Amino acid sequence: MNETVEKTKFPIGFYFCSITFTFERAAYYASKWLIYAFLTTTIVAGGLEISKGEAAIMQSYLVAFTYAAPVLFGVIADRWIGARYLIPVGMFLMGGGYYLASIATSKSLIWAMVILVSIGTGLFKGNVSAITGELFTNQKELDSAYSVQYSFVNIGSFIGTTAVGVLVATTFMKNGIQGFSQCFFLAAVLCVVGGLWFIFAWRFLGEAGKQPFAKGSDKASDAKASVDKQPLTTIEKKRVFAIILVSFFSIIFWLFWYMSYLSVYDYMTEFVKLDIGKIVVPTSWFDSLNALTCIILGPVLAAVWLKLARRPQGDMSLFKKTGIGLALLGASFLMLVGAELSRGVGASSDHKASLIWIILFGLLLSLGEMFFSPLGNSFVSKYAPRKILSILMGVWTFATFIAGFSYGRLYAIVLQFDMMIVYTVIPIITFIAAVLLFMFDKNLKTLIIEDEEKF
Numbered sequence: 001m002n003e004t005v006e007k008t009k010f011p012i013g014f015y016f017c018s019i020t021f022t023f024e025r026a027a028y029y030a031s032k033w034l035i036y037a038f039l040t041t042t043i044v045a046g047g048l049e050i051s052k053g054e055a056a057i058m059q060s061y062l063v064a065f066t067y068a069a070p071v072l073f074g075v076i077a078d079r080w081i082g083a084r085y086l087i088p089v090g091m092f093l094m095g096g097g098y099y100l101a102s103i104a105t106s107k108s109l110i111w112a113m114v115i116l117v118s119i120g121t122g123l124f125k126g127n128v129s130a131i132t133g134e135l136f137t138n139q140k141e142l143d144s145a146y147s148v149q150y151s152f153v154n155i156g157s158f159i160g161t162t163a164v165g166v167l168v169a170t171t172f173m174k175n176g177i178q179g180f181s182q183c184f185f186l187a188a189v190l191c192v193v194g195g196l197w198f199i200f201a202w203r204f205l206g207e208a209g210k211q212p213f214a215k216g217s218d219k220a221s222d223a224k225a226s227v228d229k230q231p232l233t234t235i236e237k238k239r240v241f242a243i244i245l246v247s248f249f250s251i252i253f254w255l256f257w258y259m260s261y262l263s264v265y266d267y268m269t270e271f272v273k274l275d276i277g278k279i280v281v282p283t284s285w286f287d288s289l290n291a292l293t294c295i296i297l298g299p300v301l302a303a304v305w306l307k308l309a310r311r312p313q314g315d316m317s318l319f320k321k322t323g324i325g326l327a328l329l330g331a332s333f334l335m336l337v338g339a340e341l342s343r344g345v346g347a348s349s350d351h352k353a354s355l356i357w358i359i360l361f362g363l364l365l366s367l368g369e370m371f372f373s374p375l376g377n378s379f380v381s382k383y384a385p386r387k388i389l390s391i392l393m394g395v396w397t398f399a400t401f402i403a404g405f406s407y408g409r410l411y412a413i414v415l416q417f418d419m420m421i422v423y424t425v426i427p428i429i430t431f432i433a434a435v436l437l438f439m440f441d442k443n444l445k446t447l448i449i450e451d452e453e454k455f
Contacts, residue, residue, distance in 0.1 A: 260329075
C-alpha cells in the first residue's frame with residue numbers, strides 16, 4: 001500500500017491525453033475570441049459586420065453547447081463504442097467546423113461551425129477525462145493527475161488568448177483585411193493534428209477506452225461483466241447523488257466565474273489605471289493571466305495533493321476543496337470592492353484604482369478555479385459507477401453549460417444595482433456555500449464511502 005502511495009510518476013498515456021487537450025483547447029479558445037471579432041468587424045476589414053448583441057448570442061451558444069454536448073454524447077462511450085475511438089472523431093469534426101468558419105461569408109457557415117464543434121466536443125471532452133482516470137490504479141493520484149492535466153489545458157488556453165489574437169492583426173493581415181480566415185484554418189489544423197496525435201497515443205493507453213465503459217476492459221472477469229449489467233447498488237446510487245450535488249455547487253461557482261470576466265472588463269476600462277510606462281494593458285490580458293496562473297499552479301497543487309494523500313489521515317475531502325474554491329472565488333470579487341474603496345466610492349472615472357487590484361483578482365480567481373475544476377473530474381473518476389462513467393463526466397460538464405448559458409442574463413440584471421452592493425453580495429453567497437460544505441463534510445462523505453471503509 002505504501003509503495004503505491006509513494007508512486008509519483010504518471011503513465012505515459014496520461015501525457016498523451018493531456019497534450020491532446022492542449023491542441024483542442026488552443027483551437028477552442030482561439031475560435032471563441034475569433035467568432036465574436038469576425039462577426040462584429042466591418043466587411044471591408046474582413047468581417048461580417050453584424051450587431052454586437054447577435055454576435056454575443058452566437059458566441060454564447062458556442063460556449064454553452066460545447067458544455068452540454070458531452071452529456072448527450074457520453075452515452076455512446078458508456079454503451080456502444082470505446083471512448084478512445086470517439087476522441088479522434090470528435091477532433092476531426094471540430095476541425096471540420098473550424099474549416100467551415102475559415103471560408104465563411106455568411107452567418108450560416110458560422111452556425112454550422114457551432115454545431116460541428118459542439119458535436120465534436122461531445123465526443124471528445126468527457127471521454128478524454130474518463131480515459132485519464134482509467135490509466136490510474138491508485139485513486140489517490142487522481143487529484144494530482146487532473147491538476148497537472150489542467151495545466152496542459154491552460155497551455156492551450158494561453159495560446160488561444162494571446163498568440164492567435166495577435167496573428168489576426170499582424171502576421172495574417174493583408175491590405176487592411178484581418179486574418180480571421182487564416183486563424184480559423186489554423187484552429188482546424190490544430191484539431192486534425194491533435195486527432196492524429198491521439199491515434200498515435202493508442203499504443204500507450206493499454207486497455208483504457210477500448211471497450212464501452214459499461215462493458216469494462218478485456219481483462220475484466222465474466223463475473224464482473226455480469227455485475228455491470230445489474231441495477232445500481234445502494235452505495236452507487238449515493239455516489240451518483242453526491243456527483244449531482246457537487247455539480248450543483250459547480251453551477252454556483254461557474255456562474256460567478258464567468259460573470260467575473262464581464263465585471264473586470266467593464267471596471268478595468270473605466271476605473272483602473274492601465275498605463276505601465278508606454279504600454280497600455282489590454283483587457284484581454286486578464287484571460288492570459290488566468291491561463292498562465294493555472295499553468296503554473298497545476299504542478300504545484302499536484303504536489304500538494306500527493307503530499308496530503310501520504311498523511312496517515314489521508315487527503316482532505318473534495319467537499320472541503322470545493323468549499324475552498326468557492327471561498328477564493330468570493331474573495332476575488334472583494335478585490336473590486338477594495339479597488340473602489342481605494343479610489344473613492346462613486347468617484348468619477350478620473351480617479352483610477354491601481355492595476356494591482358485586478359492582478360490580485362485574477363490570481364485569487366485562478367487559484368479558486370484550480371481547487372475546483374480539475375478536482376471535479378477526479379471526483380467523478382473515483383466514484384462514478386463504471387457503467388455510466390461518461391454520462392456522469394458529462395453531468396459535471398453540463399453544470400458549466402447551465403452557468404455559461406445564464407451568466408450574461410444575470411449580469412444584465414446586476415447592472416441595475418449599485419456595484420458595491422453586488423460585489424459584496426456575491427462573496428457572501430460563495431462564503432455561505434463554502435461554510436455549508438465544511439459543516440456537512442462528514443455527512444457528505446457518507447454518500448461516497450461504504451460503511452466498512454475508512455476515510
